[in-house]
Amino acid sequence: MTEPVLKVDNLESYYGPIMAIRGVSLEVRQGQIVTVLGANGAGKTTLLKTVSGVMTPAKGTILLNGEPIHGAEADAVVRKGMVHVPEGREIFPLLSVGENVALGAYVRTDKAQIARDLEMVYSYFPILAERQNQRAGTLSGGQQQMLAIGRGLMAAPKVMLLDEPSLGLSPLLVEEIFTIIRRLNKEQQVTMMLVEQNAKVALDVADYGYVMEIGRIVMADTAPALESSKDVQSFYLGVQEETQRGQRRWKQRKTWR
Amino acid sequence: MDLLQLFISGLANGCVYGLIALGFVLIYKATEAVNFAQGDFMMFGAFITIWLTNTDYLGINFWIAVPVAMLIMGAFGYLLDVAILRKMFGQSQIAVVILTIALGFILRFAAGAIWAHEPQSLESPFAGREVRLGELVLGLEEVAVVFVTILLTFALYLFFNRSKLGIAMQAASQNQLAAYYMGIPVKRIQSLVWALGGVVAAVAGILFASKGAIDPSTGLLGIKAFAAAVIGGFGSLPGALIGGLIIGLVEPFAAYGLPAGYSQIAPYAIMLLVLIFRPAGLFSTTQKKKV
Structure with a gap:
């Protein structure tokens, strides 16, 4: 197997006295989509924030292409080739769509390649090309999510961190966004780490998956294996099992505890 | 003719208020801190220029002194952010407010200690010259003030x-976190905005000092400029300029048409009216986040 592009080892991260990430280790390999699943407050977003340098880890290492990036400032991490598409879009509402997209390439100076990437982004998200001169704040939620992803792509990242791209979108739009995510991965070989609550769509696009609970990784397996695992099915995919008495069992024990 | 001249001199005053208000808004938008020393920055920039160019002091050529003064004030703004304001990160807003007010006092008394408290005026190439347009006689310095303000606005x-x-x-002012995610070095950008605030203040000071005398307590007119920024909708750059112009124009006309004393009240009365009827200001550009 190839060396992982992103290797996180024994990461710990705090919000003041509260330990949000309790020793997480994971790997993302070239060309993969790796998903991290978990409920609210499991620490998924904190994990991404720590990896992308917005939060400083208390312990542990993060290697990007073998180079340590833990403790580096966020802008340095972007320069090293990892971009974070944050939860809730976080676009620049008063700038035009075009300016938003262009800002994604802030750290780059290779004009010709930037122009090519711009065309690539607009070919994946034609709606953004159409609305180039419109203020980004006037876009719909789904379009803003596309803008956030497009903006992230403009950094030409080696690894893209996607935080809940399905947040607040209709099922149809989720489908559309994830189709594009899959295409970007297959056609542009964008390596991604995807954090999701919507386990079904995430496992459908992912190659490998981790399940997080209260700051820890509790399961790690290939996406198909996770999808067929009983625990993931009942706790994240909502599959209900009939018991002998024909009722749903409410007290169920997770096998990982 | 009288009215037209009032208009022009009001316009020139308004430009200076507008430029100070612009400094307020620039810094507020980028760092969410209100720099109450902006008026004193203006005064200090003016005194640095006077010190560089007046024959009583160094006597350097005006056209060299101006960019040097702008540079000094820019560097001052930058270093202030790096050395002091960045350390205040995470403190409450009120701490920053008090800090900048204190800074204003320091600048005021430093200027007084260095250059004395008497009013002085800048020996600029425009001082005392006139422009005649038919019957209309305008001070060249007033025309220069309006012209430079237009130029600076366009450049900005x-x-x-x-x-x-x-x-x-x-981008950094609209969504700091997202700017950070995009690899924009937000801290350095904020320091650069403080530098820009210093440069704009220096220009305002130079304009002010070239059309009249300035003394260390002149910085207090920053309060009037603050009212201008509020009228324009704190956070809007064109709004700040227009707010400044409104105040600059209202003052001489209030002095002309109303009993004595009202002209001093007028700017704040307008601010109150704006706050009552359009609390977000005349040109606000706030936007709610979509989820």
Whole structure:
């Protein structure tokens, strides 16, 4: 197997006295989509924030292409080739769509390649090309999510961190966004780490998956294996099992505890 | 003719208020701190220029002194952010407010200690000259003030809408976290905005000192400029300029048409009216986040 592009080892991260990430280790390999699943407050977003340098880890290492990036400032991490598409879009509402997209390439100076990437982004998200001169704040939620992803792509990242791209979108739009995510991965070989609550769509696009609970990784397996695992099915995919008495069992024990 | 001359001199005053208000808004938008020392920055910039160029002091050529003074004030703004304001990160807003007010006092008394408390005026190439347009007699310095303000506004407009750094500054002010995610060095950008605030203040000071005398307590007119910024809708650059112009124009006309004393009240009365009827200001550009 190839060396992982992103290797996180024994990461710990705090919000003041509260330990949000309790020793997480994971790997993302070239060309993969790796998903991290978990409920609210499991620490998924904190994990991404720590990896992308917005939060400083208390312990542990993060290697990007073998180079340590833990403790580096966020802008340095972007320069090293990892971009974070944050939860809730976080676009620049008063700038035009075009300016938003262009800002994604802030750290780059290779004009010709930037122009090519711009065309690539607009070919994946034609709606953004159409609305180039419109203020980004006037876009719909789904379009803003596309803008956030497009903006992230403009950094030409080696690894893209996607935080809940399905947040607040209709099922149809989720489908559309994830189709594009899959295409970007297959056609542009964008390596991604995807954090999701919507386990079904995430496992459908992912190659490998981790399940997080209260700051820890509790399961790690290939996406198909996770999808067929009983625990993931009942706790994240909502599959209900009939018991002998024909009722749903409410007290169920997770096998990982 | 009287009215037209009042109009022109009001316009020139308004330009200075507008430029100080612009400094307020620039810094507020980028760092969410209100720099109550902006008026004193203006005064200090003026005194640095006077010190550089007046024959009583160094006597350097005016056209060299001006960019040097702008540079000094820019560096001052930058270092202030790096050395002091960045350390205040995470403190409450009120701490920053008190800090900048104190800074204003320091600048005021430093200027007094260095250059004395008497009013002085800048020996600029425009001082005392006149422009005649038919029967209309205008001071060259007033025309220069309006002209330079238009020029500076245009330059700032181009900077913020065309240059990569300018757009990044806008981005950082609209969504700091996202700017951080995009690899924009937000801290350095904020320091640069403070530098820009210093430069704009220096220009305002030079304009002010070239059309009249300035003394260390002149910085207090920053309060009037603050009212201008509020009228324009704190957070809007064109709004700040227009707010400044409104105040600059209202003052001489209030002095002309109303009993004595009202002209001093007028700017704040307008501010109150704006706050009552359009609390977000005349040109606010706030936007709610969509989820």
